[in-house]
Amino acid sequence: MTAALPLLRHLDYGDAATVEDVGPAGLQAILDGYDVADWQPILVAVQRHPWGVVARRVEQVVEHLESYGTRAALEGWLRRCRAGVDAPAYSLAQLRRAAGLSQRELAARLDVSQAQVARLEAAAMPTARSTVRFLAALDCYPVATLAVGPDGAVVIPTRG
16 A cells, blocks of 8 residues: 655645656655655655656656755665666657757758758658767767567677
8 A cells, every 4th residue: 555645735636646646846846845754655656667757757856856865865766766677768859859959959960951850750760870870969879789580689789
């Protein structure tokens, strides 16, 4: 049985709300203004799914917490829960956004049009050459290629 969420009077989540229903503002309110005992549903959700929606929301709000001790504790909890758990795959668009670039800014780095960047991000299977150029413009470099054949998958290391 998991602990009940604290009542968030300024946010209307209802009595049956789970921690997954609480958005970033609610998580920040709990982590900043409530007792450590009230964190239990959040900590359990992060432990259960270290790359899930609650963990990602905690990651969003942790840098805005007023108490620096709270920030360090939560960052440590995320690291411990994620240790040995692979991160999910990211799309080219997600990598670009994580780098803080617009399609237009990335297009300028690649010396192509914004429309070409949009097409590449939307492609179901972009070419290896295009993918490597895209990643290089984000200061990322592939370290392996996954080849899938009739006998299964093979990982081929690449040079950086």
